[in-house]
Amino acid sequence: MIHTEELLPEVREVERIIVRFAGDSGDGMQLTGDRFTSASALFGNDLATLPEFPAEIRAPAGTLAGVSAFQVHISDHDITTPGDAPNVLVTMNPAAMMAELPRLESGGTIIVNTDAFNERNLAKAGYEANPLEDGSLDGYSVITAPMTDLTKQVCKDLGVKPRDAERSKNFFALGLVSWLFSRPTDPSLHWIREKFAGRDAVIAANEAAFKAGHAFGETAELSASRLAVRPARFEPGTYTNINGNTALSWGLVAASQKAGIPIFLGSYPITPASDILHELAKHKNFGVRTLQAEDEIAAIGAALGASYGGHLGVTTTSGPGLALKGETLGLAVSLELPLVVIDIQRGGPSTGLPTKTEAADLLMAHYGRHGEAPLPIVSANSPSDCFRAAYEAVRIAVRYRTPVILLSDGYLANGTEPWRLPSVEDLPDISVDFASVANALNEDGEEVFWPYIRNDDLARPWAVPGTEGLMHRIGGIEKEDGTGNISYDPENHGRMVAIRDERIKKVADSYPPTVVEGDAEADVVIVGWGSTWGAITSAMGRMRRAGRKVARVHLTNLCPLPNDLGGILRQYDHVIVPEMNLGQLSKILRAEYLVDAKSICKVEGQPFTAAELHHKFQETTQ
Amino acid sequence: MTDAGVTTKKDWTSDQEVRWCPGCGDYSILTAMQLLMPELGTRREDTVFVSGIGCAARFPYYMNTYGLHAIHGRSPAIATGLAMARRDLDVWVVGGDGDMLSIGGNHLIHALRRNVDLTILLFNNQIYGLTKGQYSPTSEVGKVTKSTPMGSLDTPFNPISVALGAEASFVARTHDMDRAHMQEIFRRAHDHRGAAIVEVYQNCNVFNDGAFAALTKKDARAEMLIPLEHGKPVRFGPDGERGVILDDGVARIVSVAEVGVDALHVHDETAADLSVAFALSRLADDRESPTPIGVYCAVDRLEYGGGIDAQIAAAQADRGPGDLEELLHSLPTWEVT
Numbered sequence: 001m002i003h004t005e006e007l008l009p010e011v012r013e014v015e016r017i018i019v020r021f022a023g024d025s026g027d028g029m030q031l032t033g034d035r036f037t038s039a040s041a042l043f044g045n046d047l048a049t050l051p052e053f054p055a056e057i058r059a060p061a062g063t064l065a066g067v068s069a070f071q072v073h074i075s076d077h078d079i080t081t082p083g084d085a086p087n088v089l090v091t092m093n094p095a096a097m098m099a100e101l102p103r104l105e106s107g108g109t110i111i112v113n114t115d116a117f118n119e120r121n122l123a124k125a126g127y128e129a130n131p132l133e134d135g136s137l138d139g140y141s142v143i144t145a146p147m148t149d150l151t152k153q154v155c156k157d158l159g160v161k162p163r164d165a166e167r168s169k170n171f172f173a174l175g176l177v178s179w180l181f182s183r184p185t186d187p188s189l190h191w192i193r194e195k196f197a198g199r200d201a202v203i204a205a206n207e208a209a210f211k212a213g214h215a216f217g218e219t220a221e222l223s224a225s226r227l228a229v230r231p232a233r234f235e236p237g238t239y240t241n242i243n244g245n246t247a248l249s250w251g252l253v254a255a256s257q258k259a260g261i262p263i264f265l266g267s268y269p270i271t272p273a274s275d276i277l278h279e280l281a282k283h284k285n286f287g288v289r290t291l292q293a294e295d296e297i298a299a300i301g302a303a304l305g306a307s308y309g310g311h312l313g314v315t316t317t318s319g320p321g322l323a324l325k326g327e328t329l330g331l332a333v334s335l336e337l338p339l340v341v342i343d344i345q346r347g348g349p350s351t352g353l354p355t356k357t358e359a360a361d362l363l364m365a366h367y368g369r370h371g372e373a374p375l376p377i378v379s380a381n382s383p384s385d386c387f388r389a390a391y392e393a394v395r396i397a398v399r400y401r402t403p404v405i406l407l408s409d410g411y412l413a414n415g416t417e418p419w420r421l422p423s424v425e426d427l428p429d430i431s432v433d434f435a436s437v438a439n440a441l442n443e444d445g446e447e448v449f450w451p452y453i454r455n456d457d458l459a460r461p462w463a464v465p466g467t468e469g470l471m472h473r474i475g476g477i478e479k480e481d482g483t484g485n486i487s488y489d490p491e492n493h494g495r496m497v498a499i500r501d502e503r504i505k506k507v508a509d510s511y512p513p514t515v516v517e518g519d520a521e522a523d524v525v526i527v528g529w530g531s532t533w534g535a536i537t538s539a540m541g542r543m544r545r546a547g548r549k550v551a552r553v554h555l556t557n558l559c560p561l562p563n564d565l566g567g568i569l570r571q572y573d574h575v576i577v578p579e580m581n582l583g584q585l586s587k588i589l590r591a592e593y594l595v596d597a598k599s600i601c602k603v604e605g606q607p608f609t610a611a612e613l614h615h616k617f618q619e620t621t622q
Numbered sequence: 623m624t625d626a627g628v629t630t631k632k633d634w635t636s637d638q639e640v641r642w643c644p645g646c647g648d649y650s651i652l653t654a655m656q657l658l659m660p661e662l663g664t665r666r667e668d669t670v671f672v673s674g675i676g677c678a679a680r681f682p683y684y685m686n687t688y689g690l691h692a693i694h695g696r697s698p699a700i701a702t703g704l705a706m707a708r709r710d711l712d713v714w715v716v717g718g719d720g721d722m723l724s725i726g727g728n729h730l731i732h733a734l735r736r737n738v739d740l741t742i743l744l745f746n747n748q749i750y751g752l753t754k755g756q757y758s759p760t761s762e763v764g765k766v767t768k769s770t771p772m773g774s775l776d777t778p779f780n781p782i783s784v785a786l787g788a789e790a791s792f793v794a795r796t797h798d799m800d801r802a803h804m805q806e807i808f809r810r811a812h813d814h815r816g817a818a819i820v821e822v823y824q825n826c827n828v829f830n831d832g833a834f835a836a837l838t839k840k841d842a843r844a845e846m847l848i849p850l851e852h853g854k855p856v857r858f859g860p861d862g863e864r865g866v867i868l869d870d871g872v873a874r875i876v877s878v879a880e881v882g883v884d885a886l887h888v889h890d891e892t893a894a895d896l897s898v899a900f901a902l903s904r905l906a907d908d909r910e911s912p913t914p915i916g917v918y919c920a921v922d923r924l925e926y927g928g929g930i931d932a933q934i935a936a937a938q939a940d941r942g943p944g945d946l947e948e949l950l951h952s953l954p955t956w957e958v959t
């Protein structure tokens with residue numbers, strides 16, 4: 001239900017609205033959704049988005065497999081998820097109607113491009129009768145527009161060919177939706193001119209289509225359906241609307257700038273991680289080097305080689321790629337060099353659901369290596385939080401000279417939200433101290449350099465080639481404690497295994513105290529990690545409004561776990577762990593703390609909705 | 623870079639005990655390298671040896687330089703990152719035939735095609751030494767080993783042909799019995815800008831003894847090794863009585879007396895078209911036929927790391943050095959007061 005207040009004679013104000021754009025992959029729905037989002041962001045709404053597209057670039061046109069959708073939740077107050085059931089569904093063809101209608105709230109609004117509802121398309125979508133005519137949409141409020149025809153008409157006078165004109169129909173939809181939700185038109189028109197600069201015919205067609213859609217609302221007397229969502233009250237500052245992969249890339253750039261060492265990214269394209277490679281490749285002026293390697297093994301290898309040379313080695317991938325990187329991670333653990341490994345999780349195993357989200361790589365990140373090979377794991381909570389997570393991963397990697405795995409997922413990668421820009425000066429310091437002098441005396445009393453002498457953090461010196469007097473040889477064979485020379489001695493191996501483990505445990509000493517949110521007198525604590533943050537926040541709000549006392553902890557450092565976590569968890573009767581896997585974090589919590597952590601699992605390629613979680617929380621805590 | 627100063631073999635020798643089997647061909651390669659280094663005019667601290675796993679891959683431990691003994695097959699990839707990040711360094715890559723052509727084959731061909739500034743030494747002993755004697759991707763067909771008791775069935779790689787097929791810009795072959803030749807070839811490979819690969823015929827006296835003896839024994843060399851010299855007719859034999867002609871694109875060994883000197887192929891290592899070099903590489907299709915050694919090709923082509931650095935310089939000239947504040951404001955923003 002939309003909460004309304006009758007304010008203006010023709011525009012109803014609502015607190016929030018969830019719009020879902022759906023059409024064929026070729027219909028430009030991602031772009032339409034993205035534009036609508038941008039206009040809303042600039043207007044000052046809080047928002048969250050969820051793009052969902054098929055794995056195939058162009059699945060057969062008009063089929064269910066080819067449906068591409070984009071959901072956006074806009075609000076006049078703080079929101080954390082792209083919303084559950086959409087209030088409004090834009091359907092550009094019958095397949096989109098067939099696939100997406102079940103999600104729409106009952107009594108919701110449907111906006112339809114009637115031109116696409118011909119016999120052929122209806123048959124492809126599996127409709128026996130036209131839903132626009134057989135009464136199956138009774139109970140919804142349906143707005144129909146012959147978008148394709150109207151777009152062609154306005155383009156005809158501009159001399160644009162009908163086939164090209166047809167491609168602008170998504171701008172008609174955008175214009176219409178912008179009118180319905182009282183969005184400012186300038187950002188979209190401005191964007192069209194910038195995006196298609198130099199292609200005047202395309203600009204003209206898209207602008208004409210957009211304006212025609214806008215005017216359609218006026219003339220078709222749809223005023224009764226018109227809604228407005230006021231700007232949200234944000235903390236003062238400068239905001240931008242950002243997705244997770246961009247925020248993550250910028251976090252890496254920021255950390256590299258603060259640390260004063262250039263980024264070297266080795267990567268092999270894979271959805272949903274490729275956009276980080278694309279983004280970083282744009283920033284060569286920051287001294288960023290990107291290598292599109294021959295495979296994921298080469299990608300991490302090259303990154304590790306660059307780290308050995310004193311650069312900030314980074315590699316980005318998704319689950320299948322992380323599996324390939326396992327052996328090199330073992331080497332990185334043994335070499336004790338900084339390295340940032342980013343896993344944008346997707347549905348697995350194998351190719352699984354490559355464009356859908358999942359968070360089932362936690363145990364692989366923890367244990368997916370040969371030998372005792374511990375390494376820190378960091379995760380991100382929301383799209384903009386990917387900036388912080390990337391920065392934190394670099395901080396740990398550089399300070400403790402260790403590979404760090406950062407877990408994000410497909411939902412965070414592509415989802416967007418407004419982000420208050422951090423102040424560059426206030427970013428925490430990341431200092432790098434390369435070794436420059438000898439650090440030991442050999443038997444003959446000569447000053448020598450031993451690569452495995454450690455500081456208080458148990459980190460070894462980062463001595464990069466080119467440094468006079470520090471020549472040394474290191475490798476994956478077990479090293480003698482201190483000298484770093486090859487050693488097959490059993491006791492030494494035991495000691496080195498223990499030191500490597502201890503060094504990673506020490507990372508937790510650098511965390512701030514764990515934040516527990518919610519009710520002080522709660523008997524339930526919800527422990528989450530990663531992108532479930534938004535849904536948990538929302539569901540918890542619902543529980544508390546209903547009078548249930550709850551507390552929550554959202555972990556961002558998954559390995560080592562915070563020192564104070566065990567004490568916190570033991571204070572509660574119920575420990576509930578919602579996860580987009582079959583209970584991986586709860587397994588770890590049980591093993592670490594002997595607490596009876598209960599899992600709430602969803603492994604369907606889609607994030608939890610707040611309603612779903614709320615329901616499950618109630619069930620679990622009864 | 624400061625002056626390299628005068629150094630000797632001792633300066634380039636690490637304090638680690640060498641642990642190859644007595645009589646292994648790897649020793650002579652190591653000595654050749656340690657003796658050559660003082661002549662190259664580079665500093666020890668600017669020199670890095672990167673290797674994979676295998677007997678050959680132990681090489682870095684014995685050089686008093688920086689050294690990275692990595693994992694099986696991945697050294698070309700690891701060295702690629704190092705050489706791209708640090709173009710001031712001399713990066714050498716050492717590995718065996720299993721390391722570079724089996725598990726690491728993909729990395730090797732891509733490093734070559736990309737033309738990163740690496741000097742790659744492939745110690746070919748036609749066997750897996752460290753794992754105690756299984757056949758390798760360069761072993762001859764019918765090889766009887768522990769893993770192929772009835773003889774191997776698969777056609778081996780010819781490393782030179784593979785390298786040329788991978789668009790390598792510098793390809794050469796030498797062998798462990800001729801220090802002067804090794805040093806000459808290592809020096810050429812080192813001086814080459816871009817990826818250079820040298821196949822070194824290396825004797826594993828424990829698991830594949832004498833694999834190249836028919837070619838590299840002192841008294842066999844004149845008959846069996848065909849020296850490739852830039853700008854000269856390809857000719858061999860104790861009195862230069864045999865030579866190589868190109869017959870419809872195929873290299874054939876002929877008697878000079880029969881065809882005349884003018885008919886011989888004149889070696890051009892700078893030829894951008896690698897097909898002649900490839901034809902020459904096909905001469906060595908078994909260990910009993912005469913085999914070309916020396917530099918097959920040395921072509922000047924864009925070095926990858928330099929290309930990346932040029933793009934960085936161009937981006938900085940165009941947009942100025944990166945400004946974080948500017949980056950954060952690069953998408954549409956709005957103010958909340």
Ligand SMILES: Cc1ncc(C[n+]2csc(CCOP(=O)(O)OP(=O)(O)O)c2C)c(N)n1
Pocket residue numbers: 327675676677678679694717718719720721722745747749750751752753758
């Ligand atoms: C991932 C992995 N697989 C297998 C091995 C075992 N292994 C070590 S060296 C080697 C082959 C060595 O042969 P080659 O590269 O020709 O070197 P050589 O010992 O002959 O010099 C193998 C299979 C390993 N170390 N790592």
Ligand code: SF4
Pocket residue numbers: 641642643645646647648677678747751752825826827828829
């Ligand atoms: S096994 Fe062969 S290659 Fe390895 S050290 Fe011994 S002789 Fe040399």
Ligand SMILES: [Mg+2]
Pocket residue numbers: 676718719720745746747748749750751758
């Ligand atoms: Mg070998």
